[in-house]
Amino acid sequence: MAEVSGYLLPDELYYHKEHMWARVEGEEVTVGVTDFYQQLAGEISYLELPSTSDEIGQDDVIGTVETGKWVGKVYAPLGGTVMEVNQALEDESTLPNTDPYGKGWLVKVKATDLSELADLYHGQAAVLWQEEEIRKHPK
Amino acid sequence: MYLFHLDRMPGYLSMLLFHELAREDVEALVIVSPAKPMISIGYFQDAQQEVNLEYLREHQLPLFRREVGGGTVYLDQNQIFYQVIYGKDHARLPQSVQEAYQVLSEPPVRAHGRFGIQAQFREVNDLITKEGRKIGGEGGANIANSLVFVGSMMMDFDYRTMANVAKIPDEKWRDKVFQSIEENVTTMKRELGALPDRYDVQRVLIEEFEKVLGPLERAPMPAWVVKRAQALGKQMLDPSFLLGKRKSRVDSFKVKSNTHLLFGSHKARGGLIRSVAEVEGPDLGGLIQDVSLSGDFTLIPKESISDRLEPAIRGAIRREKEILPKVEEFFAARDLEMPGVEAKDVVKALGLESES
Numbered sequence: 001m002a003e004v005s006g007y008l009l010p011d012e013l014y015y016h017k018e019h020m021w022a023r024v025e026g027e028e029v030t031v032g033v034t035d036f037y038q039q040l041a042g043e044i045s046y047l048e049l050p051s052t053s054d055e056i057g058q059d060d061v062i063g064t065v066e067t068g069k070w071v072g073k074v075y076a077p078l079g080g081t082v083m084e085v086n087q088a089l090e091d092e093s094t095l096p097n098t099d100p101y102g103k104g105w106l107v108k109v110k111a112t113d114l115s116e117l118a119d120l121y122h123g124q125a126a127v128l129w130q131e132e133e134i135r136k137h138p139k
Numbered sequence: 140m141y142l143f144h145l146d147r148m149p150g151y152l153s154m155l156l157f158h159e160l161a162r163e164d165v166e167a168l169v170i171v172s173p174a175k176p177m178i179s180i181g182y183f184q185d186a187q188q189e190v191n192l193e194y195l196r197e198h199q200l201p202l203f204r205r206e207v208g209g210g211t212v213y214l215d216q217n218q219i220f221y222q223v224i225y226g227k228d229h230a231r232l233p234q235s236v237q238e239a240y241q242v243l244s245e246p247p248v249r250a251h252g253r254f255g256i257q258a259q260f261r262e263v264n265d266l267i268t269k270e271g272r273k274i275g276g277e278g279g280a281n282i283a284n285s286l287v288f289v290g291s292m293m294m295d296f297d298y299r300t301m302a303n304v305a306k307i308p309d310e311k312w313r314d315k316v317f318q319s320i321e322e323n324v325t326t327m328k329r330e331l332g333a334l335p336d337r338y339d340v341q342r343v344l345i346e347e348f349e350k351v352l353g354p355l356e357r358a359p360m361p362a363w364v365v366k367r368a369q370a371l372g373k374q375m376l377d378p379s380f381l382l383g384k385r386k387s388r389v390d391s392f393k394v395k396s397n398t399h400l401l402f403g404s405h406k407a408r409g410g411l412i413r414s415v416a417e418v419e420g421p422d423l424g425g426l427i428q429d430v431s432l433s434g435d436f437t438l439i440p441k442e443s444i445s446d447r448l449e450p451a452i453r454g455a456i457r458r459e460k461e462i463l464p465k466v467e468e469f470f471a472a473r474d475l476e477m478p479g480v481e482a483k484d485v486v487k488a489l490g491l492e493s494e495s
Contacts, residue, residue: 040235044262046183046208054411066208067264068396069281070236137234 004130008035014120016077042067084108141167142355150177157222161282177201181209209277217295223288246347265396272325273395353453387423403490409479410436410490459491
């Protein structure tokens with residue numbers, strides 16, 4: 001897994017400019033917040049996420065996150081239909097803090113148009129983007 | 140960046156305007172107070188679970204749900220609100236949450252200092268005096284493409300109304316809530332012995348913000364922003380948003396960062412045991428500063444609750460393995476009777492589950 005200045009950035013994932021990640025497995029896309037996002041946001045106390053069967057578009061605001069300090073937004077990296085919402089977050093809102101790329105996933109989406117992946121960062125481009133974001137948003 | 144120095148505005152507008160400015164990408168510092176008392180809840184709160192709506196109706200207190208986090212707050216003209224709205228590409232102001240809090244807390248901290256009140260920012264989002272009392276609260280949010288940072292300088296505060304608007308499981312704890320707020324929250328009037336002049340406070344606050352934000356362009360609030368804010372108000376005051384169901388901790392009341400009142404109850408064989416505990420710490424497993432127990436159980440002698448059991452629990456960390464031995468020691472005494480109640484019942488009444 002790549003690590004960029006202390007922030008984990010798994011190689012195989014796609015990244016949205018608002019610090020969301022997408023894991024693509026066929027038409028199913030799992031979405032979460034990046035390590036960078038959770039480190040800057042702080043400990044998550046509440047999450048508001050879409051419901052199953054919701055239709056979402058790429059770049060849509062699909063949820064809200066509250067940390068002790070802030071209310072932030074969650075964005076859709078790709079458009080599609082929400083198939084599953086991580087119910088474990090009901091009891092453990094800090095999962096995106098402790099395991100952002102594993103147990104802290106937020107939603108699973110059936111993608112409508114996988115060509116939208118072209119709008120996301122991946123591989124070396126993702127590393128360069130992350131470096132730029134770190135430079136712009138120091139902790 | 141604009142300065143909208145509004146002084147007093149009708150209640151809803153005092154809160155709606157910054158929401159609209161953020162949507163319109165207007166960078167500004169807004170200085171405002173609601174002209175009349177109102178109650179504001181955080182974005183993630185469930186008003187029906189956490190606010191004494193009946194009290195609000197009886198006392199004609201408007202309710203507003205903001206897009207910023209945090210808890211229930213009482214607002215009136217004796218609080219000077221600062222609302223900073225800036226874009227993601229602002230050259231001077233930080234985008235990271237942590238840095239934004241540090242940088243934007245400096246102006247109110249220094250403003251307090253100029254009135255002789257030593258204040259500091261304390262995690263998570265409070266301004267506190269050197270005695271540790273809260274003298275201001277802050278919060279932030281991403282709204283549309285803007286970052287919004289809000290806070291208040293509390294010149295004076297209606298502690299009794301604040302205690303009355305909290306929805307609590309048992310009215311008998313109402314005085315405890317009032318007492319806790321009064322002990323943990325202070326005001327400029329309390330610290331100085333007199334209410335400062337609101338125009339002096341606003342002037343000093345603006346001066347301190349300009350040191351951080353740079354020179355501000357003074358302007359009246361544009362009529363089109365007011366009109367759009369009023370339109371936004373129709374959505375934000377709609378019951379579906381205002382009273383919408385949210386996940387909430389209905390068994391706790393946050394007095395300030397690091398201080399919570401936790402309410403619990405448990406039905407033992409010998410009767411119902413109720414508790415309220417004031418807990419100090421970053422989470423709810425902190426130090427029990429104070430505790431009160433009551434219920435319809437039998438305890439002989441009855442003074443043992445206040446003379447022995449409550450003192451035994453005070454000062455303990457709020458964890459089952461810390462509390463249980465202390466309560467067991469109480470029950471081991473031969474000179475008291477509490478039929479149908481065991482140590483684990485008291486622990487459950489404190490909202491703690493077995494850790495074994």
